[in-house]
Amino acid sequence: xxxxxxxxxxxxxxxxxxxxxxxxxxxxxxxxxxxxxxxxxxxxxxxxxxxxxxxxxxxxxxxxxxxxxxxxxxxxxxxxxxxxxxxxxxxxxxxxxxxxxxxxxxxxxxxxxxxxxxxxxxxxxxxxxxxxxxxxxxxxxxxxxxxxxxxxxxxxxxxxxxxxxxxxxxxxxxxxxxxxxxxxxxxxxxxxxxxxxxxxxxxxxxxxxxxxxxxxxxxxxxxxxxxxxxxxxxxxxxxxxxxxxxxxxxxxxxxxxxxxxxxxxxxxxxxxxxxxxxxxxxxxxxxxxxxxxxxxxxxxxxxxxxxxxxxxxxxxxxxxxxxxxxxxxxxxxxxxxxxxxxxxxxxxxxxxxxxxxxxxxxxxxxxxxxxxxxxxxxxxxxxxxxxxxxxxxxxxxxxxxxx
Ligand code: PHE
Numbered sequence: 435x436x437x438x439x440x441x442x443x444x445x446x447x448x449x450x451x452x453x454x455x456x457x458x459x460x461x462x463x464x465x466x467x468x469x470x471x472x473x474x475x476x477x478x479x480x481x482x483x484x485x486x487x488x489x490x491x492x493x494x495x496x497x498x499x500x501x502x503x504x505x506x507x508x509x510x511x512x513x514x515x516x517x518x519x520x521x522x523x524x525x526x527x528x529x530x531x532x533x534x535x536x537x538x539x540x541x542x543x544x545x546x547x548x549x550x551x552x553x554x555x556x557x558x559x560x561x562x563x564x565x566x567x568x569x570x571x572x573x574x575x576x577x578x579x580x581x582x583x584x585x586x587x588x589x590x591x592x593x594x595x596x597x598x599x600x601x602x603x604x605x606x607x608x609x610x611x612x613x614x615x616x617x618x619x620x621x622x623x624x625x626x627x628x629x630x631x632x633x634x635x636x637x638x639x640x641x642x643x644x645x646x647x648x649x650x651x652x653x654x655x656x657x658x659x660x661x662x663x664x665x666x667x668x669x670x671x672x673x674x675x676x677x678x679x680x681x682x683x684x685x686x687x688x689x690x691x692x693x694x695x696x697x698x699x700x701x702x703x704x705x706x707x708x709x710x711x712x713x714x715x716x717x718x719x720x721x722x723x724x725x726x727x728x729x730x731x732x733x734x735x736x737x738x739x740x741x742x743x744x745x746x747x748x749x750x751x752x753x754x755x756x757x758x759x760x761x762x763x764x765x766x767x768x769x770x771x772x773x774x775x776x777x778x779x780x781x782x783x784x785x786x787x788x789x790x791x792x793x794x795x796x797x798x799x800x801x802x803x804x805x806x807x808x809x810x811x812x813x814x815x816x817x818x819x820x821x822x823x824x825x826x827x828x829x830x831x832x833x834x835x836x837x
Pocket of ligand 1 (some may be wrong): 545550616692694
């Protein structure tokens with residue numbers, strides 16, 4: 435009896451990742467493969483995390499319905515970071531030490547991915563951000579990937595649209611200085627717009643969670659710009675649009691993917707309708723595979739998927755496809771599923787994660803909802819962007835911009 439209790443205590447200590455991970459004699463009989471996910475499920479960017487999670491869930495259910503990875507089901511453990519960078523690092527620390535996932539999906543926001551990616555890199559756990567577009571993200575290290583385009587391209591795309599398609603020559607920029615994405619996108623936009631012959635006549639700053647932008651807007655509007663470029667997230671962008679109109683600004687508002695939320699029109703109302711932003715995909719894309727995804731998603735969640743849902747779906751599918759390739763070797767399958775804390779098995783687990791990293795890096799010609807994905811040497815895919823117009827009930831496709 436005493437012996438049995440001791441044995442159980444030792445067993446539980448070794449298997450703090452959960453009984454399922456260690457049951458049935460350990461590494462040679464894998465029971466499940468655990469993937470970590472972290473995102474903004476609450477807070478100022480809550481729709482980003484929720485949409486991404488919906489897309490990941492759909493891909494995971496589909497994969498498990500096909501038998502998971504070589505017969506082993508996938509379980510995704512989700513942590514909410516409340517739309518805060520500090521919490522993103524805490525969430526990933528928790529996942530790494532408590533759940534020991536084979537890979538991690540997240541975050542949406544570049545600043546939050548940048549806060550957490552060094553932890554995954556140090557642990558040798560592959561991380562795929564579905565939608566962080568700052569160039570700095572994948573520069574963290576060779577275990578960090580993304581499945582979206584990057585901001586030098588997105589900034590160029592929206593600058594060309596402003597200059598060529600809309601004939602805009604004078605722009606003022608209002609950016610979120612605490613947000614790596616916003617600062618970078620403002621810079622990339624300026625570079626292209628200026629090169630093309632346009633002028634950035636003013637630049638002002640705010641910080642995520644601010645609610646009053648009247649001082650900045652008043653000085654910008656005094657300079658008489660034809661358009662305001664606002665590379666921020668939907669909550670602040672919605673308020674900025676309202677306040678800009680209240681202050682009498684009648685020109686165009688332009689932005690990037692951070693506008694992509696069903697809440698944008700709820701917050702911005704009439705003021706935001708008829709303005710434009712760049713995005714990763716459009717619900718108007720006639721491609722039958724895209725339309726099939728939209729129909730499936732709508733049936734499941736009761737709304738049309740935004741770009742984040744599509745990117746979450748694509749990212750999880752790339753991860754699962756890579757796992758399947760690695761799991762063709764049974765020893766590697768055991769390594770993918772291994773979550774024990776016993777140092778003796780660490781070698782096999784690290785080898786499996788390394789093999790998974792190498793496999794994700796080889797992703798080529800993957801037909802995603804958001805376009806064809808091929809990882810380049812810096813773990814960034816090259817993909818087209820779309821420009822969409824904000825409408826009362828969502829967005830309308832305007833033009834596609836090739837890389
Ligand atoms: N690209 C943004 C960033 O890097 C995040 C984002 C992507 C937001 C797609 C909305 C839609 O911070």
